[in-house]
Amino acid sequence: MERKTKSKFLKVRCKCKNEQIIFGKSSSKVKCLVCGKTLAESTGGKIKVKSRILEVL
Numbered sequence: 760m761e762r763k764t765k766s767k768f769l770k771v772r773c774k775c776k777n778e779q780i781i782f783g784k785s786s787s788k789v790k791c792l793v794c795g796k797t798l799a800e801s802t803g804g805k806i807k808v809k810s811r812i813l814e815v816l
Protein backbone atom coordinates (compact mmCIF):
# COMPACT_ATOMS: atom_id res chain seq x y z
CA MET A 760 0.00 0.00 0.00
CA GLU A 761 1.36 3.35 -1.05
CA ARG A 762 1.71 5.57 1.96
CA LYS A 763 3.29 8.69 0.54
CA THR A 764 1.31 11.84 0.90
CA LYS A 765 2.50 13.65 -2.20
CA SER A 766 -0.76 13.12 -4.00
CA LYS A 767 -3.39 15.73 -3.75
CA PHE A 768 -6.20 13.57 -2.55
CA LEU A 769 -6.42 10.48 -0.43
CA LYS A 770 -9.34 8.26 0.26
CA VAL A 771 -9.27 7.13 3.85
CA ARG A 772 -11.44 5.06 6.08
CA CYS A 773 -12.14 5.94 9.65
CA LYS A 774 -12.58 3.33 12.36
CA CYS A 775 -16.28 4.12 12.25
CA LYS A 776 -16.19 2.90 8.63
CA ASN A 777 -16.88 6.29 7.17
CA GLU A 778 -14.94 6.76 3.94
CA GLN A 779 -13.75 10.24 3.26
CA ILE A 780 -11.66 12.02 0.65
CA ILE A 781 -9.05 14.24 2.23
CA PHE A 782 -6.66 16.76 0.75
CA GLY A 783 -2.99 15.72 0.90
CA LYS A 784 -1.62 19.14 1.71
CA SER A 785 -4.03 20.36 4.27
CA SER A 786 -2.67 22.87 6.72
CA SER A 787 -5.10 21.94 9.42
CA LYS A 788 -6.45 18.84 11.08
CA VAL A 789 -8.86 16.74 9.13
CA LYS A 790 -11.65 15.21 11.11
CA CYS A 791 -14.12 12.49 10.34
CA LEU A 792 -17.43 14.01 9.39
CA VAL A 793 -19.31 11.25 11.16
CA CYS A 794 -17.59 10.65 14.50
CA GLY A 795 -15.20 13.60 14.73
CA LYS A 796 -12.05 11.50 15.10
CA THR A 797 -8.88 13.06 13.69
CA LEU A 798 -8.13 11.42 10.36
CA ALA A 799 -5.00 13.38 9.54
CA GLU A 800 -2.80 16.04 11.07
CA SER A 801 -0.72 18.66 9.40
CA THR A 802 3.04 18.39 9.82
CA GLY A 803 4.67 21.31 8.08
CA GLY A 804 2.85 21.28 4.78
CA LYS A 805 2.38 17.56 4.50
CA ILE A 806 -0.23 15.59 6.27
CA LYS A 807 0.26 12.67 8.54
CA VAL A 808 -2.55 10.25 7.99
CA LYS A 809 -3.83 8.60 11.13
CA SER A 810 -6.43 6.48 9.49
CA ARG A 811 -6.35 3.75 6.91
CA ILE A 812 -5.56 4.86 3.36
CA LEU A 813 -7.79 3.07 0.90
CA GLU A 814 -6.73 4.79 -2.26
CA VAL A 815 -4.46 7.54 -3.55
CA LEU A 816 -6.30 9.66 -6.04
Ligand SMILES: [Zn+2]
Pocket residue numbers: 773774775776777791792793794795796
Ligand atom coordinates in the same frame (compact mmCIF):
# COMPACT_ATOMS: atom_id res chain seq x y z
ZN1 LIG B 1 -15.32 8.29 11.99
